[in-house]
Every structure is written in structure tokens, then in C-alpha cells.
Amino acid sequence: MPARDFALLAVICLVWAGNNVVSKIIITHFGAPPLFYATARFALVTLLTLPWLLPAPRPLGRLVLVALLIGAASFALVFLALKTTSPSSMAIVSQLGLPISIALSALMLGERIPPRRAIGMALTLAGVVVVLWNPTGFSVGAGLLFVVGSAAAGSLGAVLMKRMDGVSPLRFQAWVGFSALWPLGALSAVLEHGQGVVLAHALWPFLAGVVFSGLVVSVIAHTAYYGLIQRHEVNLLQPLMLMTPLANIALGVWITHDHFDARMAAGAALALIGVLVVAVPSGSNPFSRLIGNAA
Numbered sequence: 001m002p003a004r005d006f007a008l009l010a011v012i013c014l015v016w017a018g019n020n021v022v023s024k025i026i027i028t029h030f031g032a033p034p035l036f037y038a039t040a041r042f043a044l045v046t047l048l049t050l051p052w053l054l055p056a057p058r059p060l061g062r063l064v065l066v067a068l069l070i071g072a073a074s075f076a077l078v079f080l081a082l083k084t085t086s087p088s089s090m091a092i093v094s095q096l097g098l099p100i101s102i103a104l105s106a107l108m109l110g111e112r113i114p115p116r117r118a119i120g121m122a123l124t125l126a127g128v129v130v131v132l133w134n135p136t137g138f139s140v141g142a143g144l145l146f147v148v149g150s151a152a153a154g155s156l157g158a159v160l161m162k163r164m165d166g167v168s169p170l171r172f173q174a175w176v177g178f179s180a181l182w183p184l185g186a187l188s189a190v191l192e193h194g195q196g197v198v199l200a201h202a203l204w205p206f207l208a209g210v211v212f213s214g215l216v217v218s219v220i221a222h223t224a225y226y227g228l229i230q231r232h233e234v235n236l237l238q239p240l241m242l243m244t245p246l247a248n249i250a251l252g253v254w255i256t257h258d259h260f261d262a263r264m265a266a267g268a269a270l271a272l273i274g275v276l277v278v279a280v281p282s283g284s285n286p287f288s289r290l291i292g293n294a295a
Contacts, residue, residue: 009228009240015221017247019213020078020087021255026209027082030202033192034079037209039184042071044214045177052174057167062160064179067172069157071180076187077150085143087252088260091245092131093144095271097151098278099124104159120277127271131264169226173218242272 026032046053057063081090099121105111113121132144188195198206249268252258 005228005231006240008224010243012221012225012228013241013243014247015217016244017087017091017251019217020082020090020248021251022209022212023079024082024087024252024256026206027079030198030205031194032198032202032206032209033188033194034083035076035184035188035192036195036198037206038072038076038079039181039188040206040210041075041214041218042177042180042184044210045173045218046181048215048219049170049174049177052168052170053178057164057171057175062164063167063172063175066157066161066164067176067179068183069153069160071176072183073153074150074157075180076184077146077153081143081146081150083143085147086258087256088249088258088264089131089144090147091248091252092264092268092271093128093147094151095124095245095275096128096148097155098275100152101155101158102278104155105162108159109162117278120274123274123277124271125274127267127269127274130267130270132267133263169223170219173222177218242275245272 023037026037027034078090102111102113102117102121106113245268249258249260253260
């Protein structure tokens with residue numbers, strides 16, 4: 001990979017990691033209702049990508065379902081989780097998306113799970129368990145359950161998206177934003193309060209967060225990443241994507257002062273090694289060779 005593309009990928013990972021930290025600050029420090037914040041984010045995404053909304057791809061029903069899972073469900077649960085969960089814990093627990101995706105692919109698409117992937121899944125799950133475990137038992141609050149739900153929704157959407165062809169990245173972004181905007185807006189109107197207070201007392205921080213999340217993260221970073229996918233093999237990009245949770249942990253500890261002890265470090269290492277085992281082709285790294293020989 002050319003140095004320019006690697007630098008671009010590093011910036012993308014840093015932007016994605018920073019999104020959770022910025023959203024955490026907007027939701028907890030400035031008191032923005034999570035669903036309202038998500039609605040504003042997708043309203044901006046819809047506005048920016050409106051020229052790509054039509055003509056609508058086919059089959060439209062499946063596209064809307066995928067967009068709702070990846071957009072409304074996944075991001076709404078993440079923003080709800082940020083009320084009570086640190087970005088560092090979220091970065092580790094969200095790695096469950098990988099084993100969930102593999103399991104769903106096996107169940108829904110009939111894909112085989114090789115022994116190496118099964119071991120990688122087990123390592124990832126073990127790492128998350130270590131993070132959630134403490135001497136008195138499991139510490140699974142509502143926030144982390146929302147993270148698990150977000151990972152499951154995003155994984156299901158990704159598996160369903162495998163059956164869709166010919167949808168350009170910007171058109172897909174347009175439908176994610178458009179499909180998420182209406183249900184999230186309705187839920188925020190019914191279930192939340194204080195939207196006007198945030199707009200009156202923290203308008204500029206709120207708008208800055210929305211612009212960063214909607215424009216920089218969704219439209220610019222995701223589109224740039226799709227361009228990297230077109231130029232490089234996914235097997236090369238996937239291991240490098242581990243920069244995102246690592247940066248998320250570092251930013252969380254630095255900016256929001258997340259609690260991060262030796263137990264969480266061990267769990268994070270196990271989870272990320274599991275992801276690496278699954279993401280890198282057999283024989284391309286020492287973990288894969290070791291597990292391949294053992295299996």
C-alpha cells in the first residue's frame with residue numbers, strides 16, 4: 001500500500017474513533033438527547049446526499065431494511081449507549097460485531113466457518129467477557145447491552161447487503177440517511193424531552209458535533225474508505241482497521257478520562273487478536289500460522 005493511502009486510512013480510523021468521543025461529549029456534557037442527536041446527524045447526511053437518492057435502487061424494500069439496520073438501529077443504539085458507557089468500553093465490546101457477522105453469514109448464507117475463524121471468534125468473545133467480568137460477576141449495564149444490540153444490527157445489515165449489487169457508496173449513504181431520519185425523529189419526539197433546551201443553550205457545540213458526525217464521518221470518511229476498497233484488497237485493509245478501536249481507547253482515556261485498567265487491557269488484547277486472526281488470511285501472520293498448525 002502506498003504511503004499516501006496508508007496515511008489516508010490512518011486519518012479515517014482516527015476520525016471514526018473520534019466520532020464516539022465527540023458524541024459522548026455532546027450527549028453527556030451538553031445534555032443532547034441521543035435520538036435527537038442521531039436525527040440531526042442523519043438529517044444532515046440526507047441533505048448532503050439528496051442528489052444521489054434517486055433513482056431508487058432495486059429491490060427497494062431490501063435496501064431500506066439494510067439502511068434501517070445499519071443506520072437507524074445501529075447508530076441510535078450507539079448514541080443511547082454513550083449516555084452510560086465510556087468510548088473505551090464501547091470500542092472493545094463492539095468487536096462482537098465480527099463473530100456475529102460470521103455466525104449470521106453461516107446461518108443465512110450457508111458460508112462455512114473454518115477452524116481458524118472459529119478460534120478467532122472464540123478469542124474475540126473471550127476478550128469481551130474479560131472486559132465485562134469483575135470479582136463480583138459480570139458488569140453488564142444497559143449501555144453495553146445497547147452496544148451489543150448495535151453490533152448485531154450492523155452485522156445483520158452487512159450480511160443482507162451481501163445480496164445487493166450495483167449500489168454506489170453515495171447512493172447507499174443517501175438511503176441510510178433518508179431511511180433513518182423519519183423513525184428516529186418520531187421516536188425522539190415521543191420518548192425524549194429537552195431538545196429545545198439544548199438548542200437554546202448549546203447550539204454551537206451541538207451543531208459542531210452534528211457536522212463532524214454527519215459530514216466528516218459519514219460522507220467524507222466513509223466515501224474515502226470505499227475508494228480505498230476499490231484500490232486495495234479487503235484482506236489488506238481489514239487488519240489495518242484495528243487502528244480504529246485502538247485510537248478509540250486512546251482518545252477515550254485521554255479526552256473523556258475513561259477508566260482503563262489491566263483487566264480491560266487484557267480483554268482488549270484478546271478481542272483484537274481474535275479480530276486479527278479472522279481478518280488476515282491464513283499464513284499471513286504468526287497468529288494465523290500458529291492456529292492453522294494447531295487446527
